[in-house]
Amino acid sequence: MADSTSATPVLEETIPQLNGNLKFRTTILGEKLSIADVAVYARIRGQAASWSDEQKTGEKGYRYIIRWVDFVQNTPDLGLQIPPEEKVAVDPSKVLVYLKPEELVKEKKKEGAADGEGSKKKGRGRVAVGEAKEEAEKVKEGVNEAAGKAAAAVASEGKQCKREKREKPKREAHKKEEPVISPSQIDLRVGHIVYCVPHPNADSLFVSTISMGDPEGSPLVTPHSELSLPNIVIAKLTPLPTVRTVCSGLNGLVPIEEMQDRRVVVANLKPVTMHGIRSAAMVLAASPAPVPGEDATAHRKEAVELVAPPKGAIDGERVFFEGYKTEPEAVLNPKKRIWEQIQPGFATTSDLDGKAPGEGPIGRLVTESGGVSKVKSLVGAVVR
Structure with a gap:
């Protein structure tokens, strides 16, 4: 990417308009990343870096530009590879006003x-x-x-x-209101994998029995009568908690030994039947961002790591992004594509913690008890 000092700065009188345009958009074009994001970023980076905390995230600050700038300079999808010292500093601890x-x-x-x-x-x-x-x-x-x-x-x-x-003119129909998408809509929980086996009908899938603190009678839990657990597992968990059955495409990417008796972060995707087995959630894992030109959905088999909650986290404990702790959706509606719009910016940082984009500065993935969810070693990895 060219040095921002060689690009013509954005006119000061157009900055408020740009801020307003990004209010309900993740990118300049409003749908996906494009060369327009790179071009505008190059022009405004120097100006944004010089802004005070009040100008960045104050009541009348350019909070939407700052959110967008932080997303563009850190997303692996663009592959800008900007040195840390040249990035616009965005410190979540200095946010003056959060917009709910x-x-x-x-x-x-x-x-x-x-x-x-x-x-x-x-x-x-x-x-x-x-x-x-x-x-x-x-x-x-x-x-x-x-x-x-x-x-x-x-x-x-x-x-x-x-x-x-x-000839009487017809009344104009009201324009349908577009929903506001927020990371707070995703219900992330601490899950305890009590037992994991390969899927009997799909070589790429694991079938995990996961305790997530669900109430008795929840339509998402698997009745104990339908479980097939070893006696050693049952003895360890007496009385047996409510559990969900979760299918994950991690067979061949994560050793099955790492899927046994461990805690993970689980998301509330809508239950689906995968090769004959009903799956009621999704296990979060990180893998390196794809090289430009590669399949964006492909995982590198030698480098996939599970997202782990902090030590001491309990089954069913809420996990959320800093600044976005509101009531989540009970189950994500696939037609709204909430997860698909949030996930592209969900990645790991140099601290190995997960972050996701939204209105305002990017927030870390934390638990209600205060700990931060992390991966073992992958930096700049995509979480999905």
Whole structure:
């Protein structure tokens, strides 16, 4: 990437507009990363680096630009490889104002209501013009047909009324409000893998029995009568807790020994049946970011590591991103593609902790008890 000092800075008067455009967007184009993100980043990097904490994350600061800048300079998808000393410093401990997800929903509803009111006014304007036209045409008809018969005049007016009724403009439909996507919607929990076996019908899958602190009777848990656990496992867990069955594509990537009797971080994806076995969650793992031109979904078999909660974390304990602790979705709706929109920026840092993008500075993956979730050794790895 070219040095930002050689790029023309963004005009100061356009910075507020850029900040507003990024309010509900992750990228410049609003859908996916592009050369536009690289070009604008090169122009504004020097300016953003010189901003004070108030300018970055204060009440009237450029918080959306800072969030976007931090995402662009750290995402492995662009492969910019910017030296740490040249990156814009974003310190979560110096954030002055956090904007809650529910406040974003209220602001967007207000914008939608304003758009709707403008549509109503336009509609009323067209009706008024139509009514004036009706009156003019009626007067003209009255003059031309004054000498005609009364019956002919009445018939003519009747036909005119029907024609006007057909030509009445339709009301404009309100634009559908787009939902606000936030990392807080993902329900991440500490899970204890009590037993793991290869999937009997799929060589790439493991089938894990995981304790996640679910209440009795939850539709996500597997009845004890359907479990097939070794006696040594049952004896160790007496009384046996509620458990979920989870299929994960880690067979051949993670040794099965590492999948036994250990704690992991589990996400609340919608239950699906995988080769005959119902899976009710997803185990998080990290792998190196793909080289440009490679399959973005491919894992490198020699380097896949499970995301581990901190020591002392208990089964079912909530895991969340700093600054995004609100009530999550019970189960992610696949049609909303919430996970697919959050996951591209979910990666490990030099501290080996997981982070994900959102409104405001990036937050670490922490537990309610205060610990940070980590991987063994992968830096800049993609978590999925």
